[in-house]
Amino acid sequence: MALIHLAIFLPVIAAILIAIVYRYVKDVHLGWFALIVPAAIAAYLFTLIPTVSNDGPLHYTLNLMPRIGMNFDVYIDGLGLLFAILISGIGTLVVLYSIGYLSKSERLGNFYVYLLIFMTAMLGVVLSDNVLMLYFFWELTSISSFLLIAFWYKKDKSIYGAQKSLLITFFGGFMMLGGFIVLYIITGTLSIREMIANVDLVIDSNLAPLAVVLVLLGAFTKSAQFPFYIWLPDAMEAPTPVSAYLHSATMVKAGLYLVARFTPVFAFSELWVWLILLVGLFTLLWASFNAVKQDDLKGVLAFSTVSQLGLIMSLLGAGGLAVNSGANESIFTVAVVAAVFHIINHATFKGALFMIAGILDHETGTRSIRKLGGLLTIMPITFTMTIITALSMAGLPPFNGFLSKELFLEAMFELSNANFSVLADWSVLFPILAIVGSIFTFVYSIKLIHGVFLGDRTHETPKEPHEAPALMLISPIILSALVVIFGLFPNILSQTIIDPAAMSILATDTQLNTEISHWHGFNNPALWATIAIVVVGLALYLFRHSWMFIYDYHKEQFTLNYLYDQGLIYSQLGSKKATDGVMTGFLRDYMVYIFGFFVVFGIITTFFTGLPIDFDNYSEIGIQDVVLVIIILISLFIIMMTRSRMVSIIMLGAIGYSMALFFAFFRAPDLALTQLAIETVTTTLFLVCFYHLPKKSKHEEAVGFKFTNFMISVGVGAIVILFGLAAYSNRLFESISKYHIENVYELAAGGNMVNVILVDFRGYDTLFETLVFGIAGIGIYALMKAKVKGKDDDNEEHA
DSSP states (O other), rough: OOOHHHHHHHHHHHHHHHHHHHHHSSSSHHHHHHHHHHHHHHHHHHHTTTHHHHHEEEEEOOBBBGGGGGGOOOOHHHHHHHHHHHHHHHHHHHHHHHHHHTTTSSSSHHHHHHHHHHHHHHHHHBBBOHHHHEEEEEEHHHHHHHHHHSSSSSHHHHHHHHHHHHHHHHHEEEEEHHHHHHHHHHHHBBBHHHHHTTHHHHHOOOOHHHHHHHHHHHHHHHHTTGGGGGGGHHGGGOOHHHHHHTTTTTTHHHHHHHHHHHHHHHTTTTHHHHHHHHHHHHHHHHHHHHHTTTTHHHHHHHHHHHHHHHHHHHHHHHHHHHHHOOHHHHHHHHHHHHHHHHHHHHHHHHHHHHHHHHHHHHSOOOOOGGGGOOTTTSHHHHHHHHHHHHHHHOOOSSSSHHHHHHHHHHHHHHHHHHHOOOGGGGGHHHHHHHHHHHHHHHHHHHHHHHHHHHOOOOOOOOSOOOOOOHHHHHHHHHHHHHHHHHHHHHTTTTIIIIHHHHHHEEEESSSSOOOOSSOOTOOOOOHHHHHHHHHHHHHHTTTTTTTGGGGGGGGGGGGHHHHHHHHHHHHHHHHHHHHHHHOOSHHHHHHHHHHHHHHHHHHHHHHHOEEEEEEOOOOOOOOHHHHHHHHHHHHEEEEEOOOOOHHHHHHHHHHHHHHHHHHTTOOHHHHHHHHHHHHHHHHHHHHHHTTTSSSOGGGOOOOOOOOOHHHHHHHHHHHHHHHHHHHHHHHHHTTTHHHHHHHHTTOOOOOOOHIIIIIIIIIHHHHHHHHHHHHHHHHHHHHOOOOOOOOHHHHHHHH
């Protein structure tokens, strides 16, 4: 096990320790202990930056389940290292922030256990080279995020949001697993690196489109792309530290990571690149438009997150589209560099904004923008951080968001000028959609600043507003400082972080030598687009009361949330109806289902395989065999026709004794004796028990002939006989009886082969069979001792 394996599992180890400590220690805030874990991981990962950027990727193997190929192979390249640093670095700041945000009265043990498990899951996702391990950690993120979102489980909205996120992301994860299986069928490997190396096999495969769709379903659901975004706004019911962590640097970025990681595998596919580009741009526009109407601070930030994720997704699609179409290589470089840079920038300004929203909620008692306002002089530090981060999100200089937004617009303009074989006449829509989405981004960013801090005080806050304590300010101050630093000095990240990550998406060793600057001259269309965004955005915000009425036409019945809710309701009703129709409470109905399924698939198997039967090696049928079969058939007929329990039991015993005679004729006296003993005991017990049962029962009522049951019975008998004859006629292996004959005395020192098989060769099997009989005996004893009240007893008690 390498040190990186330990680093990935360190949060889980710490979670176990926290769970133990929390049972006995309630006075100390567990956040101080949890803080050590992400800080240590981040420090270790920072030491790997020079190695990865200069010497190339690192690879470590840990064999977990080699027989199925599920090995914990860690691959640390620029892309994985970038995401791992974001996960651990932002995680450190989130834990520090949570110490001030959460009081000791909260279930801190649960919170930090869930948070640390989630941290391990995300590190596993971005550092796993094996797709099965990636899937394992992927679903672990869904489970742990479900627990985090439902942390305040007494609130209905928390449970609703957690359930929605789990259902949607689990669906996507399951589809993604299907995509991985298809890729394994195509390439014969579970390693992502080897899949990239065997991309020619993927290109030539007819299964590639299926793999594309399945993998993208996983990416789109996790990264909240349209139409799967509906889970993310409801996930805002989680505590603010959770929102800041999940939706700025971790969970929602997992889908972006998946697309970036598999771009070298699928960039050849027009289906891949067009889906990513168009879905990303539409998500950007749709979410930014809907963010403007939100009144809840976290609601604005939730839709803002969806919008920003769409922006990054479209950049990844633009890079793949340029490669796919053989367009100018600079398009690919600009798009991928912009995507990587904006992933970093979004983590900084969005993490800070979520923490600021938590501060406002914590210190004023509300997140409603209508109830806030005029807080500039009361909360000057919070206002300063909001100005920096909101303007960065709006794409204004000199902040980091401006630089990546400029690269985004530049990539869209270059794509519109390229000559694509597909949608060539519609490529002008790329910059238009990008600009319109950015305009609404500017509007809701200004809304956050003006609606909360400027204007007159509303005096409608449940608490008297005041500045937050230092513990809650440190983390957003650090993130706000990074927004400014990365904006003023962007190239400190170019050679060490951005270029290695972009090269991983490129799947190339060629150094990019990216240079990011604020000024590109007046001939840069992105500059004029930014000016237009600011001018139009300001006009829309100033005259917002004149056009906001358009949101009134978006009725609830025509929303995706309504479709989701109705889908849940009708699926529950449908499943209940189907269950009530199948689960009748009668054992005979369940036997019909089981045996009917057996007969149908037995017939299908027989039809397609033929079941060749060879009668040459079978023994002759003697007169005694015919007599016993006739006795068994007569006994079965009497059981079906009689109304008497006693007669049924006796006839059932006759069948058992006939089987004992069969064993005797087949020269198995020990089995015959066992069968005789068991049949005698069970028949006696049945007679004793049924003697004490009430005389009246449904068994004594006339039962009509049921053709379906008759056909199933005949079918089961015929299929069992056919399968038995076919199995005997087509033996694939030598009988194990020869081994027993040769070794029964030498290995087990026994003379009776059956006893030796039961006690020695199959000792564990016999032991557990004995255990089953013991458990059944205890159950029977409990039933005999239990006093079952009837209706008469209930009536007497109520009387």
